[in-house]
Amino acid sequence: MRLLIPLAIRLAYAAILVVAVIVLNFLLIRLAPGDPVETIAGAMGGMTEELRAELVRAYGLDLSLPQQLLRYLARMLSGDLGYSYFFNLPVSGLILERVPQTVLLVVVAVAVSLLAGTALGVLASRRPNGWFSQSLTVLSVVGYAAPVFWTGIMLIIVFAAWLPLFPVSGMDDIANAGNGWFAYALDVAHHLVLPVATLSIIYVAQYSNLARASMLDVLGADYIRTARAKGLSEGSVYFKHALKNAILPVVTVAGLQFGNLLAGAILVETVFNWPGLGRLAFESILRRDHPTILGILFCSACMVIAANLLTDLVYRAIDPRIRTGSR
């Protein structure tokens, strides 16, 4: 019961937030010059006046802005995300088709960056002024500062063009698709390496630095001195006592950064031609495909809010003070 009320309040806030996101994006998108009809004329290599008028009417582009907004909100609340102007297919279908690919990319990237980042940070904290720690700091700054798309292109050049170790783009090689799900899974994993590396580099940099600083902080605490005095092994001190406390800031930051990860996914998916939501969002903006853009933004908003809620719950699981504390 104690859990339910704060959860319910949070969900209510989340709902209001999502509606605000939709309205804001609706208005923002229409600020861009050009409309979906121009895109379709471009895709068609020309258009007649009659067709143009028909499309304008069909897409409600001749209505006033508030009218269009209300129409969209009304439909959305009844669960209808509309039809893509460009593909004439339901937006929900387009999104559902792409969600698994983006989730795969993002979840693996989160896992890799958390594990690698924490591991590197902990290692570095053993000898804070050693060469490993110093070089990690330098590399972290570089990895953090480099733009995502640049990192991606560099990785393609080195590991896909010079040394043909990994595929250049895409998620799978349908032409040479092996038989059976295992061959397919291997193929996807092969294609996944470079995009995940690109997406995680920034976060590995952040988390390793954070983990290192956090570990150093924790290692200076009294209870660690007590543990050592008790005669516990170094491994036990590090992993059983120190890490559990040091990891809290890392988890917090990781949870808060989920939104950034999705944004980074757009760039990575575009560079690697990865068939995910991010690339669909990017292409839809270029096509002024309003229903698809709004549908994706709606889903992203929901995902970010869900991730924040999840972070909260994980926090409660890790930190007993919150569980039993005065909340």
Add this chain to the structure above:
Amino acid sequence: MKARGRMNGIRVAALALALTALVGASGTAIAQQRGGTLVMPMAQAPRHLNSAVQSGIATMGPAAQLFASPLRYDDKWNPQPYLAQKWELAPDGKSLTLHLVKNAVFHDGKPVTSEDVAFSIMTIKANHPFSSMLAPVEKVETPDPYTAIIRMSKPHPAILIAMSPALCPIIPKHIYGDGKDIKTHPNNSANVIGSGPFKLVEFKPGQHIVMERFDRFFIPGRPYLDKIIMKVNPDDTAIVVGAERGEFNLWTFAASARNIERLRKAGWIATDKGYEGIGPLTWVAFNLKRKPMSDIKVRQAISYAMDRDFITKSLHGGLSKPAFGPIVSSSPFYDASINPYRVDLKKAEALLDAAGYKKAANGERFAVTIDYIPGSDEQSKNVAEYLKGQLRKIGIKLEVRASPDFPSWAKRVASFDFDMTTDVVFNWGDPVIGVHRTYLASNIRNIIWTNTQSYDNPKVDELLNNAAEQLDPVKRRAYYAVFQKIVNEELPVAWVNVVPYYTVYDKRWRNLPLSIWGSMSPLDDLWWAGK
């Protein structure tokens, strides 16, 4: 005894060898092999696969594999039988009779009849964006299941080209005639059923199209390929690297000199045949509603300032050809006697002086802007940037306006909010389909690729309308010759070059699509000589 036996053996062997050599030398090459998968990139994602209601090369390529059409074309602009094994254009030009093959079936097994042909043609007429293609068609009669007679209100020689695979897919009436709006019909994206050589396996919008051989295709033995995979890949560099790594084995509409050279070095072959039907032109369009573009001397001066040889040789790596008229040089209607506007900066300056735009103290006569169509840097952005430097030499200050993406540029041009802009426009085979739309005064509209230049010359309108109805090819060419001379003089647009589209392919391909429509015609006789 033994010696003679051995000699006989040797003689027989020698004879056998000689015979084999003869057979080989006579050129009877290896027979076509069945099998193989075509994997090609698509630069744009198609909206859907029904080319009866959607034009554009993104849809036409795959649709030409899924749907058959009454006629197909060879590389000499001659129509060839396809779904129609015989056809007659009436002497008065007002009807085209198609005699269909009797053994064609759709991918779901139902036969292709004249009812489907009639339904398809009237659907295309009602919905296709190229309205001039079938404008004079009034109805299609179907006296028997294998005869269709297209009745037109006036002679319309373009009707034959309008029967091409890219432009006239025969769609099944029993699927699309169910009353749903065909432009948003669900069978445009899933279960797309035609009678073409390949049937649809999977269409993931924005990602890829997978097609496989249709076993009951009406031409026996064809197609040879097992599968066709088309992947959406908008990045040229990724395509080239992927091609080198074997991820693709054919690339159409390649237009960048650098990429083509790179693949040539890797052992691929490049050919520019197969794009004569499309007839793509790069030009600089003028907004005749604005000063100083409204002055013909100014437009001519700008055309004289363009060094087309430099553009084609240096900017395009020698792959493109200069253009100075509205009809591509590969078209039968091209008139080579038009003014090539050989670069002449002195003449350009004299024209500007005569127009009354004298040089100010800082050497400037006037300032204008140029937009460029986003998409191909080589064809548009670089041309605009080049012009900036070139026009400065004759005293024109040119500001290059970048558009962030296609709809932004389209909005500007469609609302006549431009001085000059580069553009890439296709002829589409018969001038009636893709050329008239740029020059007819009746087509000045707020839509891209119409007469957004606001060009108005009644003499030109008359010539074009006469040419549209003229069946006699000699007379028709004469009309177009006069037309080309007039617009070449009056320059509503200043043509720059023919877009150098190339098909770049792995050397193991045989029987490439090299007709005037290239890869936008059925790939039923393409075969793979590799393993």
